[in-house]
Amino acid sequence: MVSWPHWLVTIIIVPLVGAVLTPVVGRGRPKVIPIWALGIMTATSLAALMLIIRVAQEGPFSYLVGGWARPYGIELHFDEFSASVGIICLVGWLALLFSYHYVAETIPARRVPYFYTLVLLNLTGMIGFVVTGDLFNLFVFLEILSLSAYALVAVSGEHIAEMAAFKYLVMGAVSSIVVLLSIGLLYSVTGSLNMADIASRLAGVEQRLPVMLALAGLAMSFMVKAALFPLHIWLPDAHSIAPSPVSAILSGLVVKVGVFGLLRVYQIFYGAGTYDLTGLNTALVWLGAISIVMGAFFAIFQEDIKMMLAYSTISNIGYIVMGLGLASQYSLIGATVHIFNHALIKGTLFLAAGAIIHKTGYRTLTDLRGVGKAMPVTCMAVSIGAISIVGIPPTAGFLCKWYIALGAFQAGKPAFGIALIFGALFIFIYYIRMVNSFYFQKPTHPEILEVGEAPLSMLIPILVLATLCLVMGILGRIPISFIEPAVIRMLGPFGG
Amino acid sequence: MLTALWNNLDYAAPMMLFLIGLYAVIAKDNLIKKFMGLNIMETAVFAFIMALGVVDGGSAPIIDHGAHAPFTNPIPQALILTGIVVALSTTALALSLIIRIYEQCGTIEGNELRELG
Numbered sequence: 001m002v003s004w005p006h007w008l009v010t011i012i013i014v015p016l017v018g019a020v021l022t023p024v025v026g027r028g029r030p031k032v033i034p035i036w037a038l039g040i041m042t043a044t045s046l047a048a049l050m051l052i053i054r055v056a057q058e059g060p061f062s063y064l065v066g067g068w069a070r071p072y073g074i075e076l077h078f079d080e081f082s083a084s085v086g087i088i089c090l091v092g093w094l095a096l097l098f099s100y101h102y103v104a105e106t107i108p109a110r111r112v113p114y115f116y117t118l119v120l121l122n123l124t125g126m127i128g129f130v131v132t133g134d135l136f137n138l139f140v141f142l143e144i145l146s147l148s149a150y151a152l153v154a155v156s157g158e159h160i161a162e163m164a165a166f167k168y169l170v171m172g173a174v175s176s177i178v179v180l181l182s183i184g185l186l187y188s189v190t191g192s193l194n195m196a197d198i199a200s201r202l203a204g205v206e207q208r209l210p211v212m213l214a215l216a217g218l219a220m221s222f223m224v225k226a227a228l229f230p231l232h233i234w235l236p237d238a239h240s241i242a243p244s245p246v247s248a249i250l251s252g253l254v255v256k257v258g259v260f261g262l263l264r265v266y267q268i269f270y271g272a273g274t275y276d277l278t279g280l281n282t283a284l285v286w287l288g289a290i291s292i293v294m295g296a297f298f299a300i301f302q303e304d305i306k307m308m309l310a311y312s313t314i315s316n317i318g319y320i321v322m323g324l325g326l327a328s329q330y331s332l333i334g335a336t337v338h339i340f341n342h343a344l345i346k347g348t349l350f351l352a353a354g355a356i357i358h359k360t361g362y363r364t365l366t367d368l369r370g371v372g373k374a375m376p377v378t379c380m381a382v383s384i385g386a387i388s389i390v391g392i393p394p395t396a397g398f399l400c401k402w403y404i405a406l407g408a409f410q411a412g413k414p415a416f417g418i419a420l421i422f423g424a425l426f427i428f429i430y431y432i433r434m435v436n437s438f439y440f441q442k443p444t445h446p447e448i449l450e451v452g453e454a455p456l457s458m459l460i461p462i463l464v465l466a467t468l469c470l471v472m473g474i475l476g477r478i479p480i481s482f483i484e485p486a487v488i489r490m491l492g493p494f495g496g
Numbered sequence: 497m498l499t500a501l502w503n504n505l506d507y508a509a510p511m512m513l514f515l516i517g518l519y520a521v522i523a524k525d526n527l528i529k530k531f532m533g534l535n536i537m538e539t540a541v542f543a544f545i546m547a548l549g550v551v552d553g554g555s556a557p558i559i560d561h562g563a564h565a566p567f568t569n570p571i572p573q574a575l576i577l578t579g580i581v582v583a584l585s586t587t588a589l590a591l592s593l594i595i596r597i598y599e600q601c602g603t604i605e606g607n608e609l610r611e612l613g
Contacts, residue, residue: 140578143585147582147589150589151589169589170530173534173586173590174534181541181544184541184548184572187548187571193571
């Protein structure tokens with residue numbers, strides 16, 4: 001069953017078709033819609049599981065869509081990095097479960113089917129993005145996921161939701177166009193769109209200027225998608241305005257697409273072998289370090305809890321990008337594992353924040369004082385998420401930050417390791433503020449103590465993710481040993 | 497310099513269009529104008545990629561009795577067809593967002609929207 005070759009195309013087709021059919025299936029039967037969406041995601045997760053087992057057993061493999069060999073056909077390629085489909089399916093599934101009550105109570109009934117369509121399309125885009133081996137296909141999936149993300153930000157119907165979505169759309173669309181331009185430039189010098197093929201042909205290219213332009217364009221636009229510091233301005237509004245399950249997907253998964261794009265670009269250029277990437281690496285390390293500090297700095301002054309979490313995402317993207325830029329074996333392992341762990345942690349935090357806001361109707365720290373006594377389980381999940389994101393052992397966040405710091409020493413740049421630890425201290429400050437006001441301060445609104453726990457459909461996803469935050473800290477060896485061969489293969493002769 | 501630009505007009509012109517579009521996106525306050533800038537950028541990239549596939553004196557790559565080499569490269573055309581669909585859906589989404597913004601705030605001028613908060 002594991003070796004059935006068509007799993008790789010199934011994992012894209014099932015959610016894509018499921019998404020488009022959602023409004024049809026749900027016509028006149030609104031109760032069926034969430035169950036249908038969950039069923040589609042369950043089937044997708046099954047395919048993801050099969051693919052991950054196969055890649056763990058036999059290493060990377062490819063699927064030629066329609067049987068056309070490269071460079072003519074579209075190739076789907078599944079390597080250890082593509083195992084991110086696992087986390088996409090997991091967080092996606094839990095966010096859909098969370099939506100079960102949440103959406104029914106916050107979004108107008110006629111929009112509900114389209115909400116599920118958009119979420120499924122968004123997940124399809126991400127899954128396609130990480131499994132494709134073709135640059136143009138990469139662009140198409142990037143657009144599927146970006147467009148659905150813009151629409152999902154607007155769907156909440158809150159006061160400035162459309163404005164936030166428009167800001168996100170303008171920045172996102174410009175970066176998408178630059179991706180397309182860069183792909184065109186790469187095509188003009190190599191005559192191929194297949195990533196592995198481009199990597200092998202780039203080595204012999206004499207015209208370096210278009211290649212360098214393409215590299216710069218791809219790096220810049222993926223930095224916008226990842227919301228790295230000077231290009232982050234779209235993120236805080238979009239992530240805090242969106243409905244909470246969507247925030248969890250956007251913050252846990254969608255921004256990672258930018259990082260993943262950078263990873264793919266690195267794979268191509270390391271594969272080509274003859275390009276000096278020191279300049280890009282230095283830029284990424286510095287921007288990463290600045291993002292860590294500035295993200296944390298802005299977060300300290302936020303009152304709105306979702307806004308705080310959104311700025312915290314910028315810090316964490318900084319960690320991942322810094323790990324990529326350090327380009328040593330440890331830092332790359334740390335960065336790739338942090339892609340996975342941060343999705344778990346931020347998923348926990350955003351879903352828990354969503355449950356709190358949904359039950360109490362308040363969203364600022366002052367208003368939410370004392371909520372820890374009213375919603376003990378949810379607030380415990382927030383605390384677990386907070387200690388994981390700061391990186392206190394033995395939680396999920398500790399391990400990746402430790403590896404990135406080790407990588408900084410391995411790459412001979414210890415100053416960045418120290419910057420990273422100071423960044424963690426900054427992050428500690430504002431999460432302490434959050435935990436302090438939830439548990440130890442006198443309630444501003446006494447009626448908040450009467451609020452009960454969230455319904456089970458919200459509690460289960462929060463608890464599953466919070467448990468995983470702890471479990472992944474203790475079993476951290478598993479993702480690290482899983483990703484290690486891929487990192488060594490990618491760094492190749494550059495491995496330090 | 498100028499001769500080089502003239503000889504590569506099919507690449508230079510899209511690049512200029514691209515920069516004009518980028519200018520409009522950054523500098524214009526009106527949301528519709530901003531978005532027109534974005535459309536100009538998209539068109540510029542499409543033109544650039546189309547120009548990659550052109551072969552002097554090439555014919556359409558359809559194999560029938562009258563077919564004769566050289567053929568133009570059909571891949572950029574196929575790519576741009578997809579690209580246009582993507583651009584169209586982006587435009588549709590953006591315009592509907594602009595309509596909603598207008599309904600809620602009564603203006604689509606960026607500076608006035610900022611004052612509204």
